[in-house]
Amino acid sequence: MDIEVICTGDEVLTGKIVNSNYSYIAQKLEDYGLPVRRGATVGDDREELLRAFREAGQRADHVIVNGGLGPTVDDLSQEIAAQAAGVGLELHPDWVERMEAFFRQRGRTMPGNNKKQAMLPVGAEVLDNPIGTACGFAVAIGKARFYFTPGVPRELFRMLEEQIVPRILKAEGAPGVIVLKRFHSFGLGESHVDQMLTGLEGMVPDGSLKLGFRAHYPQLETKLTVRAADESEARRKLAPVEAEVRKRMGNFILAEDDDTLEGVLLGLLRSTGRTLAVAENFTGGQLAARLAPLPGSDQVLLRGTVARTATGLLRAFGLDGGSEAEAHTPESAQALARAARLQAGATHGLSLLCNLSGEDPALSGLIVVGLDAEQGASARTTKLAGHRDWIRLGAVELGMDCLRRHLKGMPLHERNDFERRPG
Amino acid sequence: MDIEVICTGDEVLTGKIVNSNYSYIAQKLEDYGLPVRRGATVGDDREELLRAFREAGQRADHVIVNGGLGPTVDDLSQEIAAQAAGVGLELHPDWVERMEAFFRQRGRTMPGNNKKQAMLPVGAEVLDNPIGTACGFAVAIGKARFYFTPGVPRELFRMLEEQIVPRILKAEGAPGVIVLKRFHSFGLGESHVDQMLTGLEGMVPDGSLKLGFRAHYPQLETKLTVRAADESEARRKLAPVEAEVRKRMGNFILAEDDDTLEGVLLGLLRSTGRTLAVAENFTGGQLAARLAPLPGSDQVLLRGTVARTATGLLRAFGLDGGSEAEAHTPESAQALARAARLQAGATHGLSLLCNLSGEDPALSGLIVVGLDAEQGASARTTKLAGHRDWIRLGAVELGMDCLRRHLKGMPLHERNDFERRPG
Numbered sequence: 001m002d003i004e005v006i007c008t009g010d011e012v013l014t015g016k017i018v019n020s021n022y023s024y025i026a027q028k029l030e031d032y033g034l035p036v037r038r039g040a041t042v043g044d045d046r047e048e049l050l051r052a053f054r055e056a057g058q059r060a061d062h063v064i065v066n067g068g069l070g071p072t073v074d075d076l077s078q079e080i081a082a083q084a085a086g087v088g089l090e091l092h093p094d095w096v097e098r099m100e101a102f103f104r105q106r107g108r109t110m111p112g113n114n115k116k117q118a119m120l121p122v123g124a125e126v127l128d129n130p131i132g133t134a135c136g137f138a139v140a141i142g143k144a145r146f147y148f149t150p151g152v153p154r155e156l157f158r159m160l161e162e163q164i165v166p167r168i169l170k171a172e173g174a175p176g177v178i179v180l181k182r183f184h185s186f187g188l189g190e191s192h193v194d195q196m197l198t199g200l201e202g203m204v205p206d207g208s209l210k211l212g213f214r215a216h217y218p219q220l221e222t223k224l225t226v227r228a229a230d231e232s233e234a235r236r237k238l239a240p241v242e243a244e245v246r247k248r249m250g251n252f253i254l255a256e257d258d259d260t261l262e263g264v265l266l267g268l269l270r271s272t273g274r275t276l277a278v279a280e281n282f283t284g285g286q287l288a289a290r291l292a293p294l295p296g297s298d299q300v301l302l303r304g305t306v307a308r309t310a311t312g313l314l315r316a317f318g319l320d321g322g323s324e325a326e327a328h329t330p331e332s333a334q335a336l337a338r339a340a341r342l343q344a345g346a347t348h349g350l351s352l353l354c355n356l357s358g359e360d361p362a363l364s365g366l367i368v369v370g371l372d373a374e375q376g377a378s379a380r381t382t383k384l385a386g387h388r389d390w391i392r393l394g395a396v397e398l399g400m401d402c403l404r405r406h407l408k409g410m411p412l413h414e415r416n417d418f419e420r421r422p423g
Numbered sequence: 424m425d426i427e428v429i430c431t432g433d434e435v436l437t438g439k440i441v442n443s444n445y446s447y448i449a450q451k452l453e454d455y456g457l458p459v460r461r462g463a464t465v466g467d468d469r470e471e472l473l474r475a476f477r478e479a480g481q482r483a484d485h486v487i488v489n490g491g492l493g494p495t496v497d498d499l500s501q502e503i504a505a506q507a508a509g510v511g512l513e514l515h516p517d518w519v520e521r522m523e524a525f526f527r528q529r530g531r532t533m534p535g536n537n538k539k540q541a542m543l544p545v546g547a548e549v550l551d552n553p554i555g556t557a558c559g560f561a562v563a564i565g566k567a568r569f570y571f572t573p574g575v576p577r578e579l580f581r582m583l584e585e586q587i588v589p590r591i592l593k594a595e596g597a598p599g600v601i602v603l604k605r606f607h608s609f610g611l612g613e614s615h616v617d618q619m620l621t622g623l624e625g626m627v628p629d630g631s632l633k634l635g636f637r638a639h640y641p642q643l644e645t646k647l648t649v650r651a652a653d654e655s656e657a658r659r660k661l662a663p664v665e666a667e668v669r670k671r672m673g674n675f676i677l678a679e680d681d682d683t684l685e686g687v688l689l690g691l692l693r694s695t696g697r698t699l700a701v702a703e704n705f706t707g708g709q710l711a712a713r714l715a716p717l718p719g720s721d722q723v724l725l726r727g728t729v730a731r732t733a734t735g736l737l738r739a740f741g742l743d744g745g746s747e748a749e750a751h752t753p754e755s756a757q758a759l760a761r762a763a764r765l766q767a768g769a770t771h772g773l774s775l776l777c778n779l780s781g782e783d784p785a786l787s788g789l790i791v792v793g794l795d796a797e798q799g800a801s802a803r804t805t806k807l808a809g810h811r812d813w814i815r816l817g818a819v820e821l822g823m824d825c826l827r828r829h830l831k832g833m834p835l836h837e838r839n840d841f842e843r844r845p846g
Contacts, residue, residue: 013449013459013461013462014449014450014453014458014459015445015446015447015448015449015450015453015459016446016450016637017446018441018442018443018445018446019441019442019445019446020441022438022442022464023438023439023440023441023442024438025438026436026437026438027437027438027439030437030438035437036436036437036438037466037471038436038463038464038465038471038475039436039462039463039464039465040461040462040463040464041445041461041462041463041464042461042462043460048460048461052461055478214439282715283715284708284711284712284713284714284715284716284727285707285708285709285711285712285715285727285729286708286712288707288708288729289707289708289709289712290707291707292705292706292707292708292729292731293707293811293812293815297731298731298732301731302730302731302735303728303729303730303735303739304707304708304727304728304729304730305726305727305728305729306708306711306715306726306727306728306729307725307726307727308715308720308721308724308725309721312725312726316726316766316767343739344739388716389716392716
């Protein structure tokens with residue numbers, strides 16, 4: 001099976017926007033065991049589009065085209081698709097009605113040029129777009145089945161998942177469904193987790209389970225996909241494997257599926273009426289910035305304080321840490337967490353101190369995380385190496401992870417792969 | 424002239440990484456009047472690479488290939504380039520010496536497999552890479568000239584600018600050089616600036632001046648490119664046009680060329696020994712986070728304080744703002760800026776208050792910026808509309824822009840295109 005992806009539009013071709021839709025499509029297909037063989041980028045140009053459609057139609061079995069379904073004159077996908085398929089265009093009155101209702105619900109009248117969006121190649125199959133006016137469609141060009149999708153990301157994502165992936169799986173004779181399970185972890189490298197999960201695929205003897213990874217520092221995503229006749233069989237196959245992953249990766253798992261570390265933290269705090277104050281140096285406030293935008297964070301994150309140096313941060317709370325070199329201690333970090341907590345009237349205080357030494361790109365960062373709650377204080381010290389931004393990302397993740405571990409009653413300290421030496 | 428770009432590598436093909444190298448290449452070429460006609464993405468696969476090289480060699484005049492120059496077995500660019508060109512590979516001893524010196528400088532010995540990076544197609548022209556071990560090269564395949572570049576972004580950027588663009592311009596018989604001048608502004612939309620700059624291209628009567636834009640909210644980049652026999656002629660042509668742009672866009676220009684708003688702010692503060700404390704709500708500390716990572720910010724940005732609500736922020740400084748609805752006033756913002764300044768012992772205090780109302784995606788954000796210095800206090804009030812993240816970005820930009828205007832003695836308030844109504 002041969003899958004190609006064609007992204008259209010001058011904005012993508014000229015690099016004005018970075019093509020994240022392509023990555024999304026390729027990743028999503030890969031999650032379902034459908035690897036993309038080739039990608040192409042073409043502008044809003046009749047000749048180039050026609051050539052790209054014809055060439056892909058000669059080579060591939062399935063082609064996903066993104067963009068060019070809008071109402072304006074430079075949206076050419078339907079027209080060139082018809083030309084490449086050697087057919088005319090026909091109006092789909094059902095889709096015109098859908099668009100009119102779409103505009104009516106928003107208190108507007110449909111502009112005349114939107115009708116163009118309901119003109120599809122003769123014989124095309126409609127791919128539903130329940131959240132936009134761009135009608136997707138599937139049509140044969142050459143030996144391939146083409147799937148035309150909207151450029152608006154959320155419309156694309158939904159159409160791909162609900163309309164296109166099932167069609168490709170069915171066309172390829174794949175049995176039933178593919179279910180994806182994801183684990184997000186911090187502190188373990190990809191090869192280490194690969195090793196920890198040795199033999200996992202063998203737990204499902206029919207070979208329908210696949211293990212994959214996606215590293216995006218400082219987190220690692222561990223992905224399980226399983227094929228089965230239906231969803232419930234897939235869940236039955238996955239259950240013991242999921243339990244095994246949780247057992248082997250243990251406290252390193254931050255969150256599962258669509259959950260995030262920041263979401264888990266806010267949930268843990270919010271559900272028990274707890275509140276947080278944070279104090280950080282060097283990170284430029286990234287710890288607070290990760291939590292603050294989430295819905296409901298206003299009831300939880302009471303205050304954040306940022307300073308460039310640890311001594312500057314201590315002074316902001318009327319504390320004295322001595323010289324900058326002396327200020328990066330567990331005692332200082334705990335005192336800061338306590339002062340931040342008390343000043344804001346929060347139940348929990350979290351502090352993050354970082355001291356850089358060495359030279360770019362071989363910098364070394366001493367990280368001290370302090371935690372304070374009514375029940376007492378704790379701290380975690382470690383060293384991270386690498387570029388400045390790398391250390392900053394790792395420090396923020398470590399600080400948030402310490403709070404998660406604290407709230408879940410886990411040990412703050414477990415040796416992690418990014419540390420320079422046992423902390 | 425027909426230019427294509429081929430990006431190689433499984434990480435890009437599978438969407439594991441978003442292909443920002445492509446955008447960079449396409450934008451850079453466009454800056455020099457060299458539009459890309461087509462892009463392709465291919466994995467680390469002999470057959471697919473060969474097919475992609477041969478097809479592009481039949482169609483294009485110039486092809487830029489990115490990635491696959493590394494020392495490992497899945498780096499195939501040199502080998503497949505030779506195959507597509509119908510030649511063998513030959514060792515470039517000069518490049519081996521360069522690599523050995525590269526490793527020596529870092530206190531390491533070159534591993535044996537790096538030698539592969541000096542094996543180039545017979546007859547290839549070396550494209551220098553002064554900052555890495557991946558040797559670029561140019562070779563003819565079909566009717567096209569191919570330029571092979573490393574996947575590491577900073578190595579690619581430099582090779583593109585110093586080695587490849589000049590070669591393409593020369594091959595195309597373009598006279599001399601193209602010089603690019605950029606202006607970064609905030610508060611004016613693309614079509615508005617386009618209108619403000621009407622007639623600008625006509626200031627250079629030989630037609631060698633081009634005007635272009637790149638909008639990345641909240642900033643707009645205005646680009647001038649000029650062709651000339653040499654750099655000094657280009658500068659001569661540009662000088663009066665640059666002056667005209669500065670005159671027409673006036674105080675809205677934040678920075679020029681590689682400068683940034685945050686860099687300009689830090690420079691203005693640092694060069695006169697001034698220091699800053701910031702206090703912000705709703706933004707999650709993004710204002711401090713923009714300034715903090717820059718070199719030298721430790722001497723300037725003394726402290727940042729973040730709270731979700733304006734009343735929470737006021738309380739952090741022992742101030743009382745009444746109810747949340749009452750707290751978003753110029754008086755509160757100025758009091759906050761003053762308290763932040765005095766508490767941190769800074770010369771300048773900047774506060775940013777934001778209050779959201781309405782419903783997503785039609786939210787309305789009331790933004791109040793407060794400024795305080797020894798010489799007195801000032802404030803700026805406005806309303807921004809849109810999504811939550813959109814308002815947050817606009818608010819942070821507005822806050823930083825107010826400080827810039829204050830430091831440069833410009834009026835804080837000039838009507839801008841993103842405001843909901845005159846503030």
